[in-house]
Amino acid sequence: MPNRTVFFVSDGTGITAETFGNSILAQFSSRHRHVRRPFIDTAEKSDQVIAEINGTAVVEGKRPIVFITLVNDTVRDRIASRCNALVMDMFRTFVEPIEAELGIKSNHRVGRFSDVAKSQEYHDRIEAINFSLAHDDGQSSRNLAEADVILVGVSRCGKTPTSLYLAMQHGIKAANYPLIPDDFERDALPSSLLPYKRKCFGLTIDADRLSQIRNERRPGSKYAALANCRYEINEAERLMKREGIHWLSSTHKSIEEIATTILSDIRPDRLIY
Amino acid sequence: MPNRTVFFVSDGTGITAETFGNSILAQFSSRHRHVRRPFIDTAEKSDQVIAEINGTAVVEGKRPIVFITLVNDTVRDRIASRCNALVMDMFRTFVEPIEAELGIKSNHRVGRFSDVAKSQEYHDRIEAINFSLAHDDGQSSRNLAEADVILVGVSRCGKTPTSLYLAMQHGIKAANYPLIPDDFERDALPSSLLPYKRKCFGLTIDADRLSQIRNERRPGSKYAALANCRYEINEAERLMKREGIHWLSSTHKSIEEIATTILSDIRPDRLIY
Known part of the structure; x- marks a missing residue:
């Protein structure tokens, strides 16, 4: 009770x-x-x-x-x-x-969101959401030059919700791009990311947790198998390390905490909200 | 300064x-x-x-x-x-x-988000984001029975950011479905929505504002023309009125305000966050 x-x-x-x-x-x-x-x-x-x-x-x-x-x-x-x-x-x-x-009186305005729909900040935030949606999961390599950050990592490690949160809460244009077995076999980042390496930020995750999340989607698949998750995570971390991409683990972190860490890393004072 | x-x-x-x-x-x-x-x-x-x-x-x-x-x-x-x-x-x-x-001592936990990644609430929130993404812009009619709310309205009236905000902030599974000229010609809601009419909530917008937003996307198009925006909005409002769907105007409201109003309308106390 x-x-x-x-x-x-x-x-x-x-x-x-x-x-x-x-x-x-x-x-x-x-x-x-x-x-x-x-x-x-x-x-x-x-x-x-x-x-x-x-x-x-x-x-x-x-x-x-x-x-x-x-x-x-x-x-x-x-x-x-x-x-x-x-x-x-x-x-x-x-x-x-x-x-x-x-030494001044407050406006006694009602709420922090009053009239916000007309403001430039709000406009930029909606634009950032549209950008992040259009650039979810490597859907588009167009306009990556406009991205404030590009999240990279294996499938289901938390890139999508983090990108949307960065856009919605902070007005950050956050693309995200999966690292997939093809990349590990070629042993190289996706070629469309190469010009933007310094904007990339990596997410990783514990293999146990990843396997659990993937099994909710595709139970019993090779994709979700613990051994495969371990392989993909090791390869992704090796690739990010070699390319000098900073990363963090999403295993015990909420999207709010992940977003804050990313923002501290890429540009501490460029937050809109 | x-x-x-x-x-x-x-x-x-x-x-x-x-x-x-x-x-x-x-x-x-x-x-x-x-x-x-x-x-x-x-x-x-x-x-x-x-x-x-x-x-x-x-x-x-x-x-x-x-x-x-x-x-x-x-x-x-x-x-x-x-x-x-x-x-x-x-x-x-x-x-x-x-x-x-x-009459109890506080935990002195660090931050509201500590350990949140393990909680059921957090899990539900991430699921809601995935659901809302998969059901953005009428992309899928599958599992609409699971939706907490289905936002309807003309293209670019604010459905997508509102759906994502509801999911991210409140753990609400919010689908969204566009009302398009085909629907107005048939003079009926999209058929896949009919079984879920009581979960629908409408967004509308001033024609001037809609024309401005659409012109940013497709400058000079018929789609963005003021007369066409007026036509679509009138038809959409007429349809929603006839079907008994509540709606509000997004013109002067932030997504936070829109979301709060929708939640008050559909289920005042079922917010997770």
């Missing part, structure tokens, strides 16, 4: 409230029921949420934890004062000290 | 520090130079960062703003006490009150 109900209440999408709240809750081993309430931007909507929070406190016999990112003062004050809950107010706690530090 | 340098310092990937810090800084019209310092998990690394922060304060004549997500107490105390900066400590401010509320 979950220990406590946690609400994420925002007058925007609630993504910031939830991301931050989860990073805090990850510090605890207890499990919680999560309830998201985005777009709470009027007194009426806030009263509905307050009723829901207070009802939960009664039913569960424990007051909920409520993470709020509210820039609307009316909504914020209502929720902070009328909820039977531990209310964690991110904006008041952090925005006000920064106002004092900078 | 940027008003101030902002550091994001973490012993994990720094994604939480940056997401949260940006949501705070979005409240201000001033521009800042951003510096990311992830994986700061030893006293030695923290001393390098402290030197960098204090050096920046001297050079710029203004103390930096430093967002930290540090669970390592040694690193945290060093940075909090030795930096000439406004230090915003997210964990100390919020983790400690929750410890008191729950």
Whole structure:
């Protein structure tokens, strides 16, 4: 049974409230029921949420934890004062000290994503997603000159989700290119990558884990066999080492961690987001 | 010239520090130079960062703003006490009150993503990305029964990035299917969608904006012409209305906002992340 109900209440999408709240809750081993309430931007909507929070406190016999990112003062004050809950107010706690530090007032804009659809950054991010999709799994060698990074590695080592994450979260044009048995037999990188070797970054993975992932796709195949996975991984690592391509292992890493490491390696301060 | 340098310092990937810090800084019209310092998990690394922060304060004549997500107490105390900066400590401010509320100690785990690669949630998220990729742009009608949502709408209205975002961020299996002139002539949804009508969610867009986006791809084409965009959008909206498919306009919305609205509509509490 979950220990406590946690609400994420925002007058925007609630993504910031939830991301931050989860990073805090990850510090605890207890499990919680999560309830998201985005777009709470009027007194009426806030009263509905307050009723829901207070009802939960009664039913569960424990007051909920409520993470709020509210820039609307009316909504914020209502929720902070009328909820039977531990209310964690991110904006008041952090925005006000920064106002004092900078000597300026905050805009009290609603949410980090307001008007973003019109911005150049957002446009670049959508373009990066399109680029990464068009250059997934070596589908196209066109315009590789435009890539910010080209991920290389054996099939199913995590290149695709990492490329899409880099594009979506950071606006990075991330192509990815598989290293396949043909390359190992020729003992050379795919020829279309040669002009862009310095943009390549390698992913590798433990053979056990790779075999497990490939078996979910093609059970019992040679492709998924442990011995074959070992062979491909050894060859790929040997090739990357010889060509001076940096790499990391995806075995125990999330795509977020992999992406951060790649970005530190290729260009620490060129992140858009 | 940027008003101030902002550091994001973490012993994990720094994604939480940056997401949260940006949501705070979005409240201000001033521009800042951003510096990311992830994986700061030893006293030695923290001393390098402290030197960098204090050096920046001297050079710029203004103390930096430093967002930290540090669970390592040694690193945290060093940075909090030795930096000439406004230090915003997210964990100390919020983790400690929750410890008191729950009556348990936090794990002091490093980062929200630790060990995540082994979790079922992470596995489901990667599966969702694979599903959404395989079902991008009506590529496949196989396994549509497994989809959590099927986005429909005219070409280039935002279906692809939204599907990938839903998969990556929320572990939602999001297929997407274009509505094309053939469908408008037949005056019916694509037949493969008919059994799944209640899972469909529509995206629409202003004709001006669509024409602009399509012209970037295929300049001067009939496909991109304003009159054609108007025709397609009208037909698509008429079709969705008749079939009882909810929709929203992507014109002024980011993919984050679109995704949040879709999730509220289809299943408010089934988000994984």
